[in-house]
Amino acid sequence: MRDTALLSVRGLAKHYGAHIGCTDVTFDLFPGEVMGIVGESGSGKSTLLNCLAGHLDPDHGEVFFDTRAEGLRDTIQMSEPGRRMLGRTDWAFVHQHARDGLRMGVSAGGNVGERLMAVGARNYADIRTQAEDWLQRVEIDTTRIDDRPTTFSGGMQQRLQIARNLVTGPRLVFMDEPTGGLDVSVQARLLDLLRGLVRNMGLSAIIVTHDLAVVRLLADRLMVMKSGRVVEAGLTDQVLDDPQHPYTQLLVSSVLQV
């Protein structure tokens, strides 16, 4: 099983001076698997995600990723051009705020097409067709293709961000609170959409969130973080239904019941 892992993380640590960002994180992610990372604010979830996606430089540890082109590679030792290339092809990163992940001054079609053009697409008609196809898949009316994201609602912006990220067929998607800041009904629709895309495309994903409902719906496995350390990990249902660590118990019991 071990040598087929898509992503292997060993002893990853990131410190901000004396303060621990995250430390001693070790896990494997297998193809088609969705992993959730939960924890309170400041527990190191986003630091971990940014280290994995190459946005931050970790202090210790190894991250191996099974690239499409060259097989297993250490993404921390990898040269920056290589890592940025991965960021455009095999990886995708969905930001919490769609504004961070979109180009607000560029039309929806241009936003979706940017990754295609970045990997060498030079045929306008093809790019346009693919952009239309992806807008449909994320349930955005294709007549809006030439509108700027500034004219879109928050939920539409988030869906556009997802389309823009998935257009090059990545194998691993990093999501940082993809439903944060959206109202509940929009959240539900987005989760539904994400679940469909993840299942249909066989994507692997790492989802950082503080919303346990999100991981319950999407994630196969769960890691619980506190103060930069992983305190509990296991199958999602197992962790949520039978939490072992006191912090996890607290987290699960603090969910509001309606």
Next chain:
Amino acid sequence: MTDQAYNFAYLDEQTKRMIRRAILKGLAVPGYQVPFASREMPMPYGWGTGGVQVSAAVLTPEDRFKVIDQGADDTTNAVSIRSFFERTANVETTTKTEDATVIQTRHRIPEVALSEGQILVYQVPIPEPLRFLEPRESETRKMHSLEEYGLMHVKLYEDISRHGHIATAYAYPVTVEARYVMDPSPIPKFDNPKLGDNPAIQLFGAGREQRIYALPPYTKVVSLDFEDHPFDPSKADHPCGLCGAENSYLDEVITDDAGGRMFVCSDTDYCEDRQASGHRGKDAA
């Protein structure tokens, strides 16, 4: 007579050395924007402070100097820069493209083909082709160094989606020697084909932005485009009203308030030459 209060060509020798070093580096790495310590010049930014500094660094007392502004030798910018170097460098000046050894230009490449030994100096307002798509300088530099130019095509994509064709008509981005994407300064895209394989040395100076870049003679320059929307160096579909030239770049001149207009060559030297050799357009007096 040279004004003795100034060093030859206004700038001091150390500054000229520094600029020449930047020019040499630019020539060695065609299309790469070389930072240089731009000096205060006795003219406002946007009037060609970068071009003037490059001209000052390359001028020798034997040079013959020509300045054009939008193709014309007789506009304010051209006249004042010409007289500036007449006074501070005492160089000979000319309006004839063929006779000039150094030509400083704003927004045009002369119609007459340049030859080996000539230097064309461009005034550049914004040297960074990615600027309006990516505002962070740290990021655009990284994109240049890693050759990440997908964003440049996003701009062209936006043009086509909004106008049905690539509507960028000036400062049309080019790839130099299959490596750096370069802003050719706001020349009309009609002039883009003249950038490549040109026997003259082409130097670009941006004073406010403190960048110098260059194209050595016979450099390969390709305008960006899409397979199904190829690059088109368009111009107004008229002959010149004064000299009848069919394939020179034209300015539209409004002649009255009743819709009257005429098209004339923007390169005044080229137009006058043609008229002197007997060519006449329909509006010629």
